[in-house]
Amino acid sequence: MARLEADPERERRAADRACGTCSHCCTVLRVDELGKAAGRDCVHQRGERGCGIHATRPTICRAYRCLWLQGGLEEDERPDRTGGVVDLETTGVGLRLAIREVRPGAFDASPALQAIAARYRTQMPVRITDTVDVDDPDRPFRVLLADDVEQRVAGDRIEIFREGVLIERKRLPWADRLARRVSIAWRSHRLRRLAKGRAQD
Ligand code: SF4
Ligand code: SF4
Numbered sequence: 001m002a003r004l005e006a007d008p009e010r011e012r013r014a015a016d017r018a019c020g021t022c023s024h025c026c027t028v029l030r031v032d033e034l035g036k037a038a039g040r041d042c043v044h045q046r047g048e049r050g051c052g053i054h055a056t057r058p059t060i061c062r063a064y065r066c067l068w069l070q071g072g073l074e075e076d077e078r079p080d081r082t083g084g085v086v087d088l089e090t091t092g093v094g095l096r097l098a099i100r101e102v103r104p105g106a107f108d109a110s111p112a113l114q115a116i117a118a119r120y121r122t123q124m125p126v127r128i129t130d131t132v133d134v135d136d137p138d139r140p141f142r143v144l145l146a147d148d149v150e151q152r153v154a155g156d157r158i159e160i161f162r163e164g165v166l167i168e169r170k171r172l173p174w175a176d177r178l179a180r181r182v183s184i185a186w187r188s189h190r191l192r193r194l195a196k197g198r199a200q201d
Contacts, residue, residue: 020080025079082116103130125143157171158171
């Protein structure tokens with residue numbers, strides 16, 4: 001989650017917002033303290049009644065605020081209405097908009113998510129991922145850029161489309177793939193250590 005710049009209008013909108021019946025981040029987020037992988041429903045989700053361990057929920061659950069809750073999206077763009085959880089993320093070269101589909105295919109089925117992506121792609125890359133097979137470093141994702149350019153990445157292959165027409169195929173730089181593999185391996189290692197610690201408690 002990137003820190004948003006001060007904006008009185010956004011902050012006014014955020015003050016009026018509440019998660020209500022939405023609990024999509026409880027599916028999308030990884031919660032190491034619970035051994036919960038990204039993309040899997042949390043065992044403590046209680047539907048419209050919210051979190052079953054609200055008073056003692058882990059720190060990440062307390063701190064997390066999606067872009068809608070921070071007032072950065074329109075009122076009717078709450079994740080349970082669009083099918084995707086949206087965040088601003090900091091990368092090595094700036095910001096990107098991250099759209100995480102709660103279910104595969106949500107982006108293509110959601111005019112609201114497409115409208116959000118259209119608003120942002122002229123300012124920053126918009127990355128669309130689903131939350132299936134998050135431990136697979138080769139799983140596919142899409143990046144929407146300005147000028148109607150889209151990158152579709154799968155494994156080490158990138159296909160580049162302009163206005164829906166394939167214009168180039170190339171390989172992902174090896175350093176990018178290595179970075180993804182190292183990050184996933186480190187996360188798995190950390191989850192195993194936490195699980196071991198819980199088993200010894
Ligand atoms: S995805 Fe956003 S609106 Fe939905 S429960 Fe999480 S923080 Fe609240
Ligand atoms: S512990 Fe509660 S707030 Fe955290 S992911 Fe599970 S249901 Fe959501």
